[in-house]
Amino acid sequence: MAGTGTAHLRTEHEGDVILSVHNLVVEYATASGKVHAVSDVSLDIRRGETLGLVGESGCGKSTLAKAVMQLPPPTSGEVIIDGRDLTAISGRELRTARQPVQMIFQDPISSLNPLRKVRHIVAEGLEVAGGRTRAERTSMVDEMLSVVGLDPAAAGDRRPHEFSGGQCQRISIARAMVVNPELVICDEPVSALDVSVQAQILNLLEDMKERYGLTMLFIAHDLAVIKNISDRVVVMYLGKICEVADPDQMYATPLHPYTAALLSAVPEPDPEIPPAELALSGDLPSPHDPPSGCRFRTRCPRAEALCAEREPEIRELRPQHFVACHFPSTI
Numbered sequence: 001m002a003g004t005g006t007a008h009l010r011t012e013h014e015g016d017v018i019l020s021v022h023n024l025v026v027e028y029a030t031a032s033g034k035v036h037a038v039s040d041v042s043l044d045i046r047r048g049e050t051l052g053l054v055g056e057s058g059c060g061k062s063t064l065a066k067a068v069m070q071l072p073p074p075t076s077g078e079v080i081i082d083g084r085d086l087t088a089i090s091g092r093e094l095r096t097a098r099q100p101v102q103m104i105f106q107d108p109i110s111s112l113n114p115l116r117k118v119r120h121i122v123a124e125g126l127e128v129a130g131g132r133t134r135a136e137r138t139s140m141v142d143e144m145l146s147v148v149g150l151d152p153a154a155a156g157d158r159r160p161h162e163f164s165g166g167q168c169q170r171i172s173i174a175r176a177m178v179v180n181p182e183l184v185i186c187d188e189p190v191s192a193l194d195v196s197v198q199a200q201i202l203n204l205l206e207d208m209k210e211r212y213g214l215t216m217l218f219i220a221h222d223l224a225v226i227k228n229i230s231d232r233v234v235v236m237y238l239g240k241i242c243e244v245a246d247p248d249q250m251y252a253t254p255l256h257p258y259t260a261a262l263l264s265a266v267p268e269p270d271p272e273i274p275p276a277e278l279a280l281s282g283d284l285p286s287p288h289d290p291p292s293g294c295r296f297r298t299r300c301p302r303a304e305a306l307c308a309e310r311e312p313e314i315r316e317l318r319p320q321h322f323v324a325c326h327f328p329s330t331i
């Protein structure tokens, strides 16, 4: 892949879209040149769904998530939440407009202020929002700590270093949820945790989604995790979207050679998934100087001359199954 186009976006008749990202570009200068981290990416999320965003480390998925939050703002493109373009506003107006969106980060320990007590960390968003008394904030914090499985009396006055990684991620989830968000962006929320703890945190996130009617953008490099939690999956490669589909369909019959390669690397493949046609070899090319045409062509066994000349456009090859490839695996 490495495709362009917007065929995968929903029309106005296809449900209540809570987040729309249009033609998002994130580029920044480094000592060794300009980095093309996210290149003309468009996606949308319908209210109540979990959109899984998957790809190798360095493919731009976390950069995209931060650009949605304007942390920092993207180089160009639009990020529309509840009808407002976050890229067109700043300051207090921006902070208010993005309040319905909260983030949960990869490293739960370093994402929490080590100097503050847990109850103050969880209360931060409520203090910024204002409009509640101290007693109301305390009550909401205690309730949310209980919901995420922590005893407020025992945990509230301790600091993050006194907790395990899994407990710190529970605190992060409480901090995000206490302000009653509509959309939660989970940026690799379990990849720094032990496998047994990963399952607990994933279950907790599913519970929170159910209990509060959340919408989620769930980012991971682990396809097994993404499959279990997502209603729809977007595969990214080197700053571009390759494939978009329902997880069952994508994992059973991937259309893009990159998706097929990623699936071949899943340690315990689903027996329903046919043998992958290739194993992914080589490193991700440098985002300083991405390949011409299809960005995957330097690692793709199907690449032909056209792949270097022309960027593939995203097409719907099966109902609600979109791919950006000149020569997809199966039609």
Ligand code: SF4
Pocket (backbone or CB within 6 Å): 001, 002, 256, 257, 258, 294, 295, 296, 297, 298, 300, 301, 302, 303, 304, 307, 312, 324, 325, 326, 327, 328
């Ligand atoms: S066949 Fe061509 S367009 Fe498709 S993924 Fe391979 S290099 Fe890209």
